[in-house]
Amino acid sequence: MNEKIVIKSGRVLDPASHLDEILDVAVIDGKISEIGKSLNAEDSKVINAEGLWVCPGFVDMHVHLREPGQEDRETIASGALSAVYGGFTAVCCMPNTDPAVDSVGAVRYIIERAKSAGFAKVYPIAAITQKSEGKSLTNMASLFEEGAVAFSDDGRTVMDALIMRRAMEYARGIYTNGISAPISLHSIDENLARGGQINEGKISAILGLAGIPSCAETIAIARDIALAELTHAKVHFAHVSTKNAVQLIREAKSKGISVTAEVTPHHLALTDSELIGYDTRFKINPPLRSEEDRAALCEGLKDGTIDAIATDHAPHTQIDKDLPFDSAPFGTIGLETAVPVTYTILVKSGILSPLKWVEALSLAPCTIFNLPGGKLKVGAQADITVVDPSADFFVEPDNFKSLSKNSCFIGKKYSAKPVFTFIEGKCFSLCL
Template sequence: MSRPLLLEGGHVVDPSTTRDGSADVLVVDGRIEAVESDLVGPDDADRLSVEGLVVAPGLIDVHVHLREPGGEHKETIRTGAQAAAAGGFTTVWAMPNTDPPLDDPAAVGFVRQEARRWARRGEGGARVSPVGAASKGLAGEQMTEIGGLVDAGAVAVTDDGRPISDPALMRRLLEYTQTFGIPVLQHAEDMRLTAGGVMNEGSVATELGLRGIPSASEAAVVARDVLLAELTGGHLHIQHLSTCESVDLVAAARARGARVTTELTPHHLVLTETAVRDYRTEAKMNPPLRTEIDRTALRTALIDGVIDMIATDHAPHHYEEKEREFDDAPFGVVGLETAFAICHQDLVVSGDMTLPALVDRMSCIPARTMGIDGGTLRPGSPADIVVLDPDARWTIDPERFLSKSRNTPFAGFEVTGRVKRTIVAGETRYEDSA
């Protein structure tokens, strides 16, 4: 075991214990030992001054694509976990739409073991938890053997990248997953309404001569699935909400007692369809960026708690793939290394959200609602910690990403708030060199 670690003189922000003030944090054997003022700590402890910095529970992202196996030219489990740590994340959930997909226990086990293997070799980053496929081959027809996937380490099921289209399959998933206490993650999209669309349907799509995706493509599936969550009592988690209609449907279903949680991406929080102008493929994602009305509704829903958490939908693509014509370029943007700063700049610097509330939505709430061991600095918990400098100003430069891919819509953005150090199980997995 590594030596004890004492973080001295920091400002501790931990919404799970309602702590928001100066305190030292002592880590022993990979766990939080104590959070108190003027801790002395054992003689052999490594001491680290974090004066002027914020110490918070490590961030958690329940929606990332690490591309391995099959897409290692875009990202690997090693580079994805390291990019996550650079973004302040201590746990990420890896989506199963790899090649082959994570639809059997061996594939799920591989992802988990691979992340642990790199960590043992001193090249680890965030903890990586695999999400199993909901259907065999992600084909949307036959349910996977969920018990076997859970035994191999799957923490949820989804067909993300694609929707679970068949309502009878969704019903059975919401019933069956309750045995294992895991959520069903839904990429809500009616592919028949999307019909080859590449951006939001509306005036900007018309101006650019691009085929649009209507809001109803998402909202129609949200409407159906919240009813199924209500019917079954299962835990439905709707990924990357993008429309104001979806927000209203979720709020109404929750008011009726449905077990529905939701996430918002940093790009849907701050960007609209106008970012696509000049055929910028780095703003091409699915669901697409929508209108200012949608963006404002999503932002308000996050602040009010109708949207539970931030998730990045980190979707690395190779430069050459994103350089294609807009119609042919793949959907998706990277997000792990910019999420905290983008959200902090937009929500906290503006004064619309407190820093503790943001930490809640990026750490404590995902942990609590998804059953993740983390998201707290309570003694006895895993020592998964992020050290932040809320005052540091910097400019986003994709060339500095640890991710293998650079497809971000935020290049050149001026932001305030920076990750200084990320600690997983008491071990520093990332340290800012700037």
């Protein structure tokens, strides 16, 4: 077919090669064929990218797609479409579906459903323990061989330290390309957090809601840093939300322990003060924290303690979110707002350079989970995200492609939006 596309005169941002320059990017047959100045665009489809940022495809290493089991909230196809519209070329989906992704058949099912949908790439994360119950380990080696890219019991914490140790030891021994299988940890001490609804602090006291203390996170993370040091496993901390956790991870990294971390757009942008109206859209786990925590998360990204930005996209139906506060489920969707929210909070404000921001959304998640992509280089698959940094973005639930509308950003205004997503050269033109 030899279809050629030339993305003309964009600001090409490639953190892997420290490239930040106005250039053209040519794509032939799904691969990047050339990057340079004034490329020949004869017989090509030309995309004028003047004023736009051309980045390696963004990868969200933490989403919940709800299929199998809760297809009224999201399906693999609707989630993968939502990803494309959010500027993501690939997502990694958590295994806390119904049933949980603890079998080879479930891993295969996700890969096949994603392929037939034809939107963003979907990489399954398999459960650490059977049914994610924290009791007995899954057959991690076969799950990995089938295509799982990491292990997690996200939504739950593996509370038994011996089981966690064994999981890390097994993961350490499973390799692709000489790299051990990563484990992504939801780190909240479940006993300490039991019954908690929001961050424990002034706001929970004012509202009369049970709190989840920030030390529920630091206790769990401290344990797993100790286990990472013991086992030499590749340990990744999901949705870090507190200042003290950032400090623990900073110290662990300085000691050479193999840990990485991600932060969500909502923890970077919002605090528990949003909860004053008892709006369940802000009921999230880990909870929105204090301003001090929020600032520490931004600082952690800036100094490299936190590696990646991931959305923890967690779709819920309106009926569920309309339940009384104590009964409503935790979570916010995030795929279609991550680019504007994090651009505004991190880049527009001057906290991160454009290259560092792009790295947290592309190269870092690919490196941590050993995924293809994350780089703009000749010969690589053409997974590309093109962002308009000068656009205004108003968060309107009607525009979401996700089946769920439970966004904590509704009604807020941000800057920048993705305008094209290329997946192996297939161009999705967004909101134009």
